[in-house]
Amino acid sequence: MSWILILEQSLNGLQFGLMLFLLAAGLTLVFGIMDMINLAHGSLYMVGAFLASTFVQLTGSFVAGVLLAIPATALLGMLLEISVLRTLYARDHLSQVLATFALILIINELVRLVWGSDAALPLPAALSGPVELLPGLRYPVYRLVIIAVGLAVAVLLYFLVTRTRMGMLVRAGASNREMALAMGVDIKTLFTAVFGIGAALCALAGSMLAPLFAVQVGMGENILILAFVVIVIGGIGSIRGALVGAVLVGVVDTIGRAFLPILLGAFFQPRVASAAGPALASVMIYLIMAIVLYFRPQGLFPARG
């Protein structure tokens, strides 16, 4: 277990965490401002990845494909908001969970009808090689690109939320919706716009992660649960909380998977360690969430004062 391995796994964790952040940012805004549980957020991530795979094949360029998939998914997201989700804002959480669960089933089958069960989105050749970061540390270029994109989006979002008029409205909505309404904020349009941005971030995450994971039906569900864990840890409605939570979950999950079996091996028999290690690693993030909720029931960075 050398420090290079630790560094490499930390970078992997950061990379995964930043992609989680893209999903969690949209989710936490929808959740925080509209008080709406949207389980179908993961479906937009899936649709984004499938669209990107089609556009990449059509244009022959990875970048062009991803750039086309983002507005297309945003458009679909806004359509979804206007047609179905809008009617759910006034309903209780149970109805929201069930209606969006139904949307997951519907969207999964629609994707299966249009694309089949999976699609290919190969790594662009120019980005496939490794690069030597430090003597002895060779790291895949593509993962570095993901980290760069993730950080750039985080900065952009921070700017959008803290420095623009729309960001101000979003923050107002997240901290006190009724008050924002009373002050004459056009909540309807704002909601649709926020939903579109959330969908665009989903598409970005989906198409960036696609070459690393598989593009398949159901890919949205597992990562959706992780995104929920992130926003609950970070505090619902808080972008900053989403960033901290996402990186925390990404790093803990990745490092745990890599090193827990080794660590346990130092104390227990190898048979026990190889069985318990992966289990403990998968459980760890949920454990963190339970602990955070136990001591800080509003998350680490509560958006409502």
Add this chain to the structure above:
Amino acid sequence: MKRTILAVIILLAFPLAMQALGYLFYVSFASRVMIYAIAATSLNLVLGYGGMLSFGHAAFVGAGAYVASILVAEGVASAWIGWPAAVVASALLAWIIGAISLRTRGVYFIMITLAFAQMMFYLVNSMKAYGGDEGLTLPRRAELGFGLDLGNELVFYYVVLFLLLLALYVLHRVVHSRFGRVMIAIRENAPRVEAIGLPVYRYQLVCFVIAGAAGGLAGALLASHGKYVNPNVLHWVQSGTLMIMVILGGVGHLWGGVIGAAVLLGLEHLIADHPVAWLSQWAPNYQQHANLGVGIVLLVIVLFAPQGIAGLLARRQRARP
């Protein structure tokens, strides 16, 4: 009351009729429906009467299923040991999860119950000694003694039916007891109940544990029925499916869980195993996309009939002079 007696008579006569007609498969299928009905009914207690949005009920069903299966796999085949053990294990689990989760409110409660269920899912996934992610196949169903062979579909059916009716009776009594009244009051307005001086947290926890125990029983039956258990019984989609059954049937209606389980599983079976000629012509592969239909039905129910099927029936009955 008249309707309840009618329903019980139909349920009692059903397997005999099916046996006479030679459709023994449907006896087994009905057993499965009733097992899910027990699970959905237990969730209905938490969801419909307790007003607690638990998104991790599959954890209790799964824990019961695994405890019962592991006992059978280790040679303890008696249902008199295996099933109570499953119930106790699930009740204990519900007590631990509930004690922590009930400190949170609203959305956070949904998420923390989901998180605990996910933990259980991954724990079971890693139990290599008991099949890991491939699941555990049992040599036979649990043994009941008294010359009753649970391997016989008819015997199994009547045992499950007895337990379902017992569960419904217990639910009925619980809901109409002082305890049930308090639970409904907590659902409607928890701060007010707290202000009256009743320990809200303790009431909710007891309700959660009762539901968890019943979920464990359903799990034990499920494992025995299929002679197989795998980690997917704990998957969060399973929790969602149980929720669908409750909503479909009717939240807070005694028969809600039963109706929901019957309608959902029946719909699945119809679409998957009974091709409709004109639909096949129009859409040749529609059977592979059964979930599309389930999703649309669920969406329509949630949007336009929030009280579920039992609610629709009750409304029609009330509308009659």
